[in-house]
Amino acid sequence: MAAATVRGGSLSAHPAAATDFERLGGYPFVVASWIDDAGYPMSVATEFETDTDAGMVRLRAPAGEGVAIPTDRSVNLIGSHIRPKPGEGYDERRYLELWGTAEASVDGRVTFSPSRAWGWDEAEVPFFEYSERSVPQSRRYLARLSAERGRIIRPRLSAFWLALRTTRLPFLSATAVPVLLGIAIAASHGFFTWWTALLTLIGASSAHLAANVSNDVFDTLSGADDANFNPTQYSGGSRVAIYDLVTVRQLSMLSAALFAAAAAIGLLLVSVTGSLTLLWIGLAGILIGIVYTAPPIKLVHRGLGEIAVAITFGPILVLGAYVVQAGRLSLEAAAASVPLGILVALILYVNEVPDRLGDASVGKRTLPARWAPQTVRQGYLVAALAAFAVIVAGAVSGLLPWPTLIALAALPLVLRVHTGMGLHYNSPYTLMAVMGTNIKLHLAVGGLLLAAYLVTIFVALLD
Amino acid sequence: MGWLPEPVERLLEVALVGELTVVGPNGRPITHPLIPLYDGERIYMHSSTLFSKKLEHIKRNPKVAVALTDPVAMKGNPDRATIQGTARIIEDDPHSQWEGLILGLWRRKEPVIDSFLKMRVALPLFFERAVIEITPERCLYWIGGDTSRAPQVSIAHRAEAA
Numbered sequence: 071m072a073a074a075t076v077r078g079g080s081l082s083a084h085p086a087a088a089t090d091f092e093r094l095g096g097y098p099f100v101v102a103s104w105i106d107d108a109g110y111p112m113s114v115a116t117e118f119e120t121d122t123d124a125g126m127v128r129l130r131a132p133a134g135e136g137v138a139i140p141t142d143r144s145v146n147l148i149g150s151h152i153r154p155k156p157g158e159g160y161d162e163r164r165y166l167e168l169w170g171t172a173e174a175s176v177d178g179r180v181t182f183s184p185s186r187a188w189g190w191d192e193a194e195v196p197f198f199e200y201s202e203r204s205v206p207q208s209r210r211y212l213a214r215l216s217a218e219r220g221r222i223i224r225p226r227l228s229a230f231w232l233a234l235r236t237t238r239l240p241f242l243s244a245t246a247v248p249v250l251l252g253i254a255i256a257a258s259h260g261f262f263t264w265w266t267a268l269l270t271l272i273g274a275s276s277a278h279l280a281a282n283v284s285n286d287v288f289d290t291l292s293g294a295d296d297a298n299f300n301p302t303q304y305s306g307g308s309r310v311a312i313y314d315l316v317t318v319r320q321l322s323m324l325s326a327a328l329f330a331a332a333a334a335i336g337l338l339l340v341s342v343t344g345s346l347t348l349l350w351i352g353l354a355g356i357l358i359g360i361v362y363t364a365p366p367i368k369l370v371h372r373g374l375g376e377i378a379v380a381i382t383f384g385p386i387l388v389l390g391a392y393v394v395q396a397g398r399l400s401l402e403a404a405a406a407s408v409p410l411g412i413l414v415a416l417i418l419y420v421n422e423v424p425d426r427l428g429d430a431s432v433g434k435r436t437l438p439a440r441w442a443p444q445t446v447r448q449g450y451l452v453a454a455l456a457a458f459a460v461i462v463a464g465a466v467s468g469l470l471p472w473p474t475l476i477a478l479a480a481l482p483l484v485l486r487v488h489t490g491m492g493l494h495y496n497s498p499y500t501l502m503a504v505m506g507t508n509i510k511l512h513l514a515v516g517g518l519l520l521a522a523y524l525v526t527i528f529v530a531l532l533d
Numbered sequence: 534m535g536w537l538p539e540p541v542e543r544l545l546e547v548a549l550v551g552e553l554t555v556v557g558p559n560g561r562p563i564t565h566p567l568i569p570l571y572d573g574e575r576i577y578m579h580s581s582t583l584f585s586k587k588l589e590h591i592k593r594n595p596k597v598a599v600a601l602t603d604p605v606a607m608k609g610n611p612d613r614a615t616i617q618g619t620a621r622i623i624e625d626d627p628h629s630q631w632e633g634l635i636l637g638l639w640r641r642k643e644p645v646i647d648s649f650l651k652m653r654v655a656l657p658l659f660f661e662r663a664v665i666e667i668t669p670e671r672c673l674y675w676i677g678g679d680t681s682r683a684p685q686v687s688i689a690h691r692a693e694a695a
Contacts, residue, residue: 101600103554103562110617110671111554111562113600114680134683137673144561152550152566152606159645160549165566201659204583208658211585215624225582225661226628231654303655313658 086168086184091122093166093189097149102129102172102182104145106136114139118147118182127168127182128175139180145172147182164191196499202299209314224314236286236310236324237279243509244383244417245278246271247516248410252391254523255403258471258530261396266342270394273335274355274387280328281359285370286311287321288363289434298428300498304505305421306428329356339394347399351390358382371434375422376415384411405464406474406519409457413512416453419446420487420508424498443495447488454484457515473522480514483507535574538687541601541614541674545571549642550606553578553665555587555620556594563590569599570638576616576667577635581659582627588663591620597667604678613678617671624663631662 094100103113114132121128127147129139139145150165170184190200208225216223227235234240253267289295290311298306310316336352358378361367369378388407392400422429422436423446430439438446461477464470490504535542545551551569554562565587570577576599580588591597597620604611623634639646653660673684 099602101552101564101602103552103564103598103600105556105560105562109556109594110596111556111598112617113552113554113562113564113598113602113615114673115600115602115613115678116680130681132680134673136686137680137684146554146562146564148552148564148566150550150552150566150603152603154549154605154608157645159643159649167564169561198656201581201583201656205658207585208582208661211582211588212627212661214589215627219625223627225658227654227657235654235657315657 083169083186083188086125086170086187088122090166090168090184090187090189091120091125091127093191094118094127094147094149094168095120097151097166100127100129100147100149102132102139102145102147104140104143112137125183127184129172129180129182131174131178131180139172139182141172141174141180143171144169145182147184162193163197164193165189166191198301198499199299202301205312212314227315232310232315235308236283236316236321237328238282238308239279241282242275242278243513244414245274245387247513247520248383248387248407248414249274249391251406251410251516251520251523252388252403253395254520254527255388255400255406256392256395258523258526259396259400259402263395266339266394267391269335269339270391273332273339274390276328276335277332277356277359280325280332281362282308283321283325283328284360285363287318287325288365288368290318290321292363292365292432292434294429294432294434297431298425300424300428302424302498302502302505304502304509305423305425305498329360332356343394343397345393345397348390348393351386351393355382355386355390358386368434370436373435373437373440375436376419379418380411380415383414384408402464402469405460405469408460409477410512410516410519412453412457412460413515416450416457417505417509417512419450419453420491420505423491423495424501443491447491447495450491451484451488454487454511458484461515461519471522471526473525474519476522477515477518480511480518483511483514487511535669536687536689537616537669537672538674538685540612540676541616541672542571542573544601544607544610544612544614545569545576547608547610547642548601548606550603551578552600552602553587554598554600555590556596557590558593563587568639568642569601570635570642572638576618576669577638578665578667579631579635579639579662580665582661582663583658585663588622588624588665591665592622595620597665599667602678611678613675613680615673615684616667616669618667618669621666621668622663623666627661627663631664634664 100118101113101115106112114137117130119128148167152160153162154160166189168184169186173181175181286307295307295312311318340349384407392403422438426438465475487508494501550566552564553567554564557563567578598617600615602613670689672687675684
């Protein structure tokens with residue numbers, strides 16, 4: 071099982087090679103199998119030694135009637151390994167399987183000459199990647215089973231988990247933080263109506279979920295999700311259509327319904343506030359959400375995804391929430407939105423790292439798909455530090471209240487993410503913890519800015 | 534009840550991995566390492582739809598063999614056995630039918646499976662599964678795992694030593 075073969079997308083049989091002999095030599099014994107005269111498979115464990123130069127394996131001949139390794143038919147050898155971990159299952163799973171023919175040897179041994187090989191080693195192809203590469207087999211199997219049974223048999227999830235997975239609900243924190251910040255800034259300026267604040271949160275959340283679902287529709291149709299074998303809990307989309315848990319049509323209808331709900335709430339808020347500014351902000355948000363992955367614009371395919379996300383989850387949401395309350399724009403709200411926009415764009419940026427190979431293969435040329443790893447890391451550091459610089463500049467200039475400097479407490483998270491990217495850049499599954507820390511960074515800065523404004527409001531009330 | 538020799542049943546009770554060999558479409562053997570479960574009569578193995586080629590092979594030719602060979606996967610028991618039999622695929626509802634049939638046996642051998650099952654949302658297709666029910670017909674047993682000596686052979690319904 072040459073690693074190159076696997077990384078190239080094939081876990082299927084290949085001509086036996088020297089590397090297969092070397093790998094087989096690492097197993098303590100092999101199991102030889104063949105089809106016996108009664109038509110049943112027969113398997114016997116035996117000792118062996120490999121001769122890479124001669125391209126053969128020498129087997130100790132098992133004793134007994136009916137267990138002699140035959141020389142007139144195909145024989146299969148397998149070496150397999152696990153490491154049991156009581157209470158946890160097992161790891162270090164690997165196996166190597168060889169097919170060939172056997173010959174009796176003069177020394178009473180059996181000589182096996184392999185022609186084909188295949189196998190799996192989770193140290194080279196992690197289990198999750200192996201599973202993702204096998205999704206087409208699952209689809210074929212269920213399609214055949216459906217045809218045999220005369221009814222549709224599809225994978226299922228409970229309604230709760232399906233809704234959570236389809237909409238990628240946990241990512242709503244990216245919307246909640248800027249909306250709440252916009253509302254808090256407005257409140258600090260003396261503007262607050264609870265029910266329009268609530269409607270703003272619901273409408274913005276609907277638009278965010280709609281965009282999540284529509285992105286999945288377009289990523290499924292473009293083949294970007296199919297080409298990604300390393301999805302994680304933070305990257306690679308919901309994959310509900312790839313897994314056939316829902317159809318693309320169902321996803322499209324859900325996305326349209328959520329966009330419609332967001333538009334309806336937005337129009338209600340425009341009519342309540344009478345603000346045309348809010349109308350333009352809302353239209354811009356929904357438009358960016360659609361063209362983010364929708365052809366022909368496909369912003370994310372052109373390396374503009376981060377900018378689109380920064381504008382949407384920064385100025386559009388913070389200013390939109392502010393305008394709903396105050397009926398006008400605010401330079402302070404605009405300034406406060408910038409660090410949040412940068413940090414949420416960096417969530418996308420880091421999450422694109424494990425997707426970069428699959429994305430590039432279908433022309434989705436995100437920044438990590440375009441840039442060298444070192445450039446991506448440097449870009450992260452510069453952008454993250456810029457977010458904090460904006461906070462400092464805002465506070466020093468008096469544009470932002472001085473308690474907002476408390477957000478600097480989240481600065482160490484930047485260094486953790488930067489270091490983690492260097493250590494785990496090529497390992498999607500160990501990079502997951504880094505992606506989680508990066509999401510915490512956005513939440514921490516947003517939460518601390520929010521806390522700063524609550525302090526500001528409280529102090530103003532005392533005055 | 535089953536007829537397998539008691540030492541072989543002991544192997545089945547603890548085995549974390551057994552080698553299931555099926556007949557491939559071209560008549561060649563194909564071997565898959567899988568966890569075997571045993572209810573005292575039949576052997577149960579199971580397969581995610583992700584790795585379901587073996588199921589297609591068994592439906593085409595139900596003759597199979599299960600080898601228990603690795604002392605590490607047998608909690609240190611050095612004995613070895615090969616069980617030949619006929620397999621049946623149970624796949625009416627890959628989403629949940631397997632839970633009723635084998636989850637108890639699986640849990641008894643691998644309690645950690647419950648924590649994986651709680652994370653079904655993370656890898657939903659892995660838990661869409663079919664059950665391979667194997668009726669043993671012939672058993673070869675190597676005491677101490679020494680295959681340089683002839684095995685003890687038992688056959689269903691008329692267990693007899695070779």
